[in-house]
Every structure is written in structure tokens, then in C-alpha cells.
Amino acid sequence: MPSAVSVQQWQLPRGIDLTALDSVPLPLPLRALLFRRGLTEPAQVNALLNDSALPKPGGHFPELEKAVQRLHQACLKAERVAICGDYDADGMTSTALLLRTLRTLGAEPQAAIPSRMADGYGLNCSMVNELHDAGVRLIVTVDNGVAAHEALSRAEDLGMEVVLTDHHTLPKTRPKALALIHPATTPDHSPYRGLAGVGLAYVVARELAERMRQPAAIASARDLFCIGTVADMAPLTGANRTLLREGLLHLHRSNCPGVRALQQLAGLGDRPLRADDIGFQLAPRINAVGRIGDPQLVVDLLTADDQNSAIELGRQCDSLNRQRRELCDAIEAEALALLESDRDPLPPFLLLAQGHWHHGVIGIVAARLMDRFQRPTALLAADGDGLMRASVRAPEGFAVDKALDHCTDLLERHGGHPAAGGFTVKAAQVHRLHEELNALALSWIQTRGEGILVEPEALLSLTAINHELWSALLSLEPFGIGHPAPLFWSRGCKVTSQRLLRGGHLKLTLVQDNCEREAIAWRWQQTQPLPAIVDVAFRISLNRWQGEAKLQLEIQALREHHACLDLHRGLGVYRCSSPSASTVEIRNPSGERLSGSVNSNGVFESEDNRARHPYVADLIQDACIGLGLLP
Incomplete structure (x- = not known):
């Protein structure tokens, strides 16, 4: 589910030296994301692309x-x-x-x-x-x-x-x-x-x-x-x-x-x-x-x-499966109504209970609410004899298993792993349990910060999205846990059309440098109109419809585009801009200016000696990435 424009924390990738992967036959953005995933040598990439024979399991x-x-x-x-x-x-x-x-x-x-x-x-x-x-x-x-x-x-x-x-x-x-x-x-x-x-x-x-x-x-x-x-x-x-x-x-x-x-x-x-x-x-x-x-x-x-x-x-x-979808949609609607009926601020830990909810699907709905609100979430249903049975889901960083271990005294049974779990609790203990879980979640939110964390792995222009790139992406499949589908980002895309589809999905047309691409945002939750120009975080998919297959962007997050970029370092803010296609200008909190350009090899060049200082060089690298000049 794509994140709402107003509740995001974008964390762009750090600068890297890609010369080590020059010999790898993949487009630059894919080499960049593999490098950032720890595949820093051609042999490692080749091992990913070409599986070796498995050893006999008897010895393992x-x-x-x-x-x-x-x-x-x-x-x-x-x-x-x-x-x-x-x-x-x-x-x-x-x-x-x-x-x-x-x-x-x-x-x-x-x-x-x-x-x-x-x-x-x-x-x-x-x-x-x-x-x-x-x-x-x-x-x-x-x-x-x-x-x-x-x-x-x-x-x-x-x-x-x-x-x-x-x-x-x-x-x-x-x-x-x-x-x-x-x-x-x-x-x-x-x-x-x-x-x-x-x-x-x-x-x-x-x-x-x-x-x-x-x-x-x-x-x-x-x-x-x-x-x-x-x-x-x-x-x-x-x-x-x-x-x-x-x-x-x-x-x-x-x-x-x-x-x-x-x-x-x-x-x-x-x-x-x-x-x-x-x-x-x-x-x-x-x-x-x-x-x-x-x-x-x-x-x-x-x-x-x-x-x-x-x-x-x-x-x-x-x-x-159709019945399961209908059950999930009904329970989700009821859960959202319960949250909306409470005029207090959203609690750090979402815990909702209804006796008639179906045990088999509350985990799916908990995952949907967790995605939507970026808070750990538990849905509880009646389990007989005054007990409630729950399914729990949580964003990355909040450990469900440790949280439940912390509340052992209040639970009849519990289990799980960091991302998900379940427990059984006496109905009379639900309020106390929620207080304990709220305290744990509040501490986590204060450390992590509010909003959805958006972490794209590499810059990708709309013109670079073609069948050559798609073929290279297919060579990296299958994607899943431990090897997720790449999350790209693109800067300064004009929204030329937007249409809400049945099911709450948002269909978009984006234009960048005269290149037009179709995009879809599944289960879009934003109500206000989109900005005219946006930065987008997306995955790439192949949309098959009526015998035709077309590449499309699957939007994961959107934010309003700004020509200038503010980098926060300690108590200071550095204003960064790109006056032309390859130039960079940075002004420090005192108003002093440093400028230079990115050459065809992706290297920043400047006659200003300050650019060679490690602190400034690191700042320049982040500015070049944030302004879309480096992958």
C-alpha cells in the first residue's frame, strides 16, 4: 500500500563507488542497488545471476x-x-x-x-x-x-x-x-x-x-x-x-x-x-x-x-478465497470505524477487539492497518471461556516477540517472531495489556519518529524504464524475503492525469523529460489532490491486459517535488540546488557558497579546495544523490 504524501520520512541511499562493478553487464541503477545490498564484487553478482549446484543434503x-x-x-x-x-x-x-x-x-x-x-x-x-x-x-x-x-x-x-x-x-x-x-x-x-x-x-x-x-x-x-x-x-x-x-x-x-x-x-x-x-x-x-x-x-x-x-x-x-476477501474487507471497515470513532490521538499501539471477528483473517487485517498507520497492530477475537485470541503485526524495528515476552504475566499463551505473532489473553486483562503495549510502542516511535520510512535503493529516470532494464530485472529474480524487488525513485515527475479505480486504486500518468509512463498506486489512502510535480518511489511491474503487456510503475510513496534540497547536519541546514543538468550549488548556514559539477563518470568536480574535506565531500555526495545527479 503506497504511503500518504504527508506522513513520510524519505531516506535516500548514500553515495558509493561503483567502479568495482564496471565489468558487471547490468544497467547502472541495478549495479548501484546490488552494491548497496552488499554485493560489492563482480564474483558476488555473478553468483546471484548464475546459481551453482547444491551440495548433497545428507552432509548438512x-x-x-x-x-x-x-x-x-x-x-x-x-x-x-x-x-x-x-x-x-x-x-x-x-x-x-x-x-x-x-x-x-x-x-x-x-x-x-x-x-x-x-x-x-x-x-x-x-x-x-x-x-x-x-x-x-x-x-x-x-x-x-x-x-x-x-x-x-x-x-x-x-x-x-x-x-x-x-x-x-x-x-x-x-x-x-x-x-x-x-x-x-x-x-x-x-x-x-x-x-x-x-x-x-x-x-x-x-x-x-x-x-x-x-x-x-x-x-x-x-x-x-x-x-x-x-x-x-x-x-x-x-x-x-x-x-x-x-x-x-x-x-x-x-x-x-x-x-x-x-x-x-x-x-x-x-x-x-x-x-x-x-x-x-x-x-x-x-x-x-x-x-x-x-x-x-x-x-x-x-x-x-x-x-x-x-x-x-x-x-x-x-x-x-472470495469469501476471505469479503471477510477481510468487512473487518477492516469495522476496525477503521472503531478508530475513527475515538476522538483521541491515534494510540502508539493499535489494539482492537470484537468478539465476532473471524480468527482466520484477523492477521490479514492487522497487516493492512499496520501498513496504513505504520504502528504495531493487534486484532482480537473471542476464543470462548472469557478469552480473546489475537494476531499481531508490526513495522520493521518493533519486535513483536520481545514485546509479547515483556507482557508474559498478562498473557495465557503467546508466540511469534519480530514481525508478527499471536497471543491469548483473558478479556479482563485486555485494557492493562494495551497500556503495556502502548508504553513499548511509544518508546519505539519516539526513537524512530512518526511516519512511514521510505528507503529507495537507486535513482531511475523514466526514460531508463524500458524492456532492456526489464530483462535485466528478470535476471535478478526471483524476488522475495532476503532479496526484495528493487525500490527505485525518480525526481521531478509531472502528474498529467490521475483517476481513482474501483477498489480504491489510483491510476496515474507521469511525465519526465518528455517521457510518459503509466503508474498505479494500489489501495491508495490519500484524500487530497496530488501536487502537480512529485518525487516517486516505485517498483516496476509488467501489466498484462487484454493480450497486451506494458511496463508500469507500482507507486510505493509520493512526495511533493522541490527544486531545492535542504540537508540537515546537526543544528545547521545546507541549501542545495542544481542550476543546470549537472551542476551543484551548496550554501551553508552562514550563506557561503560552494559549487561544482558532476562529470560523465559520476564524479563531482570543483575548483574549490573545500570540496576535498571529508565532511564536505560527504555532504556533496548526499546533495548530488538528493538532486538526482547520481544513481
Whole structure:
């Protein structure tokens, strides 16, 4: 969601020496942003552009051999095996991946996924008892299990063996299991460190298929890996990046009927897919089922062998996704009304509670409010017996997990990581909890400052946005956590047209140096008219419409353009201007003037000896970047 014009803190990139990357065959703005991301040598950029072969996982996961050996035995003896997953996209794709693999290899696998509403997260004692009564003696967890201490102890008491595959935080004491497959057990700097649950399931399945010399057993496994990895927002580095890059080349021609059905319903056509296609088209259709429906529906879809059946199951997922969108929109509108009805200033920590809100979607709405107001946000819904269950989201810099740890005495249960979390609290404690969280958030805001932080990585003129640049951008994909899509900025763009679209999106036409570009601002929240000339922070996308594909700017932030730039240093303000295309003039607080120009190599030249002083040189560099003279 783009930020409002009036509540922004723009932090432009610092100056860099790009000569080290002169030999890299990428446009200058892309070399600049990669340098700023720490890729300061050609070899590092080449490693990003050209993935090397992954090492054998057996040397990275200490207990992988034990897990594969036990599953091999289960396949040879046609044993019943329970695949215990989670109700999110990662857990459901992991479950389907192992079901398809083990079924092909001779075992008799069955899915066991808890209900979000009735059971909550992860393996539990009731599931273990039911599986034992059904004759299951081997359980494989995917995307959960390391924190299921009671359930694992119960399985041990019943003589059941458990293979744990999970990527959530390991407890201090090793969980009771026959084998533990977890990224934290790999060596430091292992390419497998960032695997999500579906990545671990893929590693196990591939090793098992290789052992049994049946590569066809994992024919669709990499397709499910791609969907689950992107949907879970796993870091797209290391093995995730390598496997995803390979998988995206073939995903559009998957031999999995369920995957083909999802692509057909999303209208993606017969073209190679990008990570964005998964994130915005396929993953929501899967995640919606786990949020408001029965996750078994997704498992049935992704394990279906008949295309007609897959299409029907896919339509059900599509319907649930529409319901999920409607629920989110309704709850968001209600939450905004609650905030607007309170005449007091916006609290540092947004905490809103309504008993009838749906647990499955309050996390999505919390994320929307957090984006809109740039404050940590918690939405609470009734959980029975006088309890409220919450989902929490926070901007970068506010650690949700630490904040909840600070409030442990007021909470029944809690968990999470820095960006997101959840908790259960007695309704009677909600007011005290809000006071504690407000105090933590206020301290954070006072340190960080109000408003949305806008941090573009490189300057990009509108004339430079062409298919050559787009091709170079595609060579850097896939983008995601750990390797985000580049955020560019452009200075002095004239707004020649603006139109509000259905859904609250703003369509713009921008002109700079006689070059015209179309732009879109999704879920635009600003009410006042835009300034006539703006600076824009944006990402680049390919808009496909009625058979035509056009490059467009996806606006992340806008601000009014000013010909002059004020740089604040201590108590002083330096006024910077660019009288012509390549010249720079800086006036210090005393009114003294320093001028020079930027040559064709991006180097500032001046006859004024003061320009060589390190403090002044640093000031000049920032002025050149702020005035749009350097990338």
C-alpha cells in the first residue's frame, strides 16, 4: 500500500563507488542497488545471476539418513504413515508433497491436519490417540512438531515413531523423535538454512526417491515446493533461490492436476510463471482454505489425479478465497470505524477487539492497518471461556516477540517472531495489556519518529524504464524475503492525469523529460489532490491486459517535488540546488557558497579546495544523490 504524501520520512541511499562493478553487464541503477545490498564484487553478482549446484543434503542434515531409512522401510512394507501438517499454505503443500511421494513409492500415507478453529496449531495428543487407534505407527510432521512436547511424549508412550520436519524455533531441549530434520541443525552458512516446511519435505522426498531409484515419484514435488516456499515468504536465498529458479521454468506445465487447476482458475495462461504469480494468484487461493475452511480441501486438490476433479476442488478454493476477501474487507471497515470513532490521538499501539471477528483473517487485517498507520497492530477475537485470541503485526524495528515476552504475566499463551505473532489473553486483562503495549510502542516511535520510512535503493529516470532494464530485472529474480524487488525513485515527475479505480486504486500518468509512463498506486489512502510535480518511489511491474503487456510503475510513496534540497547536519541546514543538468550549488548556514559539477563518470568536480574535506565531500555526495545527479 503506497504511503500518504504527508506522513513520510524519505531516506535516500548514500553515495558509493561503483567502479568495482564496471565489468558487471547490468544497467547502472541495478549495479548501484546490488552494491548497496552488499554485493560489492563482480564474483558476488555473478553468483546471484548464475546459481551453482547444491551440495548433497545428507552432509548438512545430521539425521536425514535415519529419516530416509525409516521411510524406505515403510514404503517396502506398505505401512500406514500419517503426514501431520499445518493449515497454512506451507503446511498444506508439504503434506500433499509427501502424500504424493509416499503413495507412489508404496506406502499408505494419510493426511492429519488440525482445525484452525477447533484444535489450533500443530500436532496434539488427541490426534496422536486417534492415529494410534487407526493403526498408524509412524508419524511424519511437516511445518510443525518441534514444540509439541505433550503429543510427542504421548506418541512415545504408545510406541509410535515420529520423524519431525519443521522450521520453527527449536526448543532448548531436543524434541522426542526418531529423527529431526530442521534447518538449524545444518552447518553455519549452509544453503539449506532458509528452507521452509515444504523445502524440508522436498529434501526428504528427493532423498527417498533417489534411494528407491524412482525419480518419477517426485515429478510434481518441485512444483509444490515452489508454491509453498513463496506462499510462506521464506527467504529467497541459498537452496530456496536455486530450487525456485529451476522450478519456475516448468511450473506452468506442471503434471499435477491440482496445480494446473489453480493456474487455470487464476487465468495465468501457458507462460512461465514468476514468484509474483504465486504470491498474488496461487497462494491466496490456498491460504484462504486454511483460514476459513477445511485444509483437507487443499490436500485433496493437490493430490488429485483427475483433472475434472481438480477443477471442481479448485473452484471450491476460489469460492473460499472470495469469501476471505469479503471477510477481510468487512473487518477492516469495522476496525477503521472503531478508530475513527475515538476522538483521541491515534494510540502508539493499535489494539482492537470484537468478539465476532473471524480468527482466520484477523492477521490479514492487522497487516493492512499496520501498513496504513505504520504502528504495531493487534486484532482480537473471542476464543470462548472469557478469552480473546489475537494476531499481531508490526513495522520493521518493533519486535513483536520481545514485546509479547515483556507482557508474559498478562498473557495465557503467546508466540511469534519480530514481525508478527499471536497471543491469548483473558478479556479482563485486555485494557492493562494495551497500556503495556502502548508504553513499548511509544518508546519505539519516539526513537524512530512518526511516519512511514521510505528507503529507495537507486535513482531511475523514466526514460531508463524500458524492456532492456526489464530483462535485466528478470535476471535478478526471483524476488522475495532476503532479496526484495528493487525500490527505485525518480525526481521531478509531472502528474498529467490521475483517476481513482474501483477498489480504491489510483491510476496515474507521469511525465519526465518528455517521457510518459503509466503508474498505479494500489489501495491508495490519500484524500487530497496530488501536487502537480512529485518525487516517486516505485517498483516496476509488467501489466498484462487484454493480450497486451506494458511496463508500469507500482507507486510505493509520493512526495511533493522541490527544486531545492535542504540537508540537515546537526543544528545547521545546507541549501542545495542544481542550476543546470549537472551542476551543484551548496550554501551553508552562514550563506557561503560552494559549487561544482558532476562529470560523465559520476564524479563531482570543483575548483574549490573545500570540496576535498571529508565532511564536505560527504555532504556533496548526499546533495548530488538528493538532486538526482547520481544513481
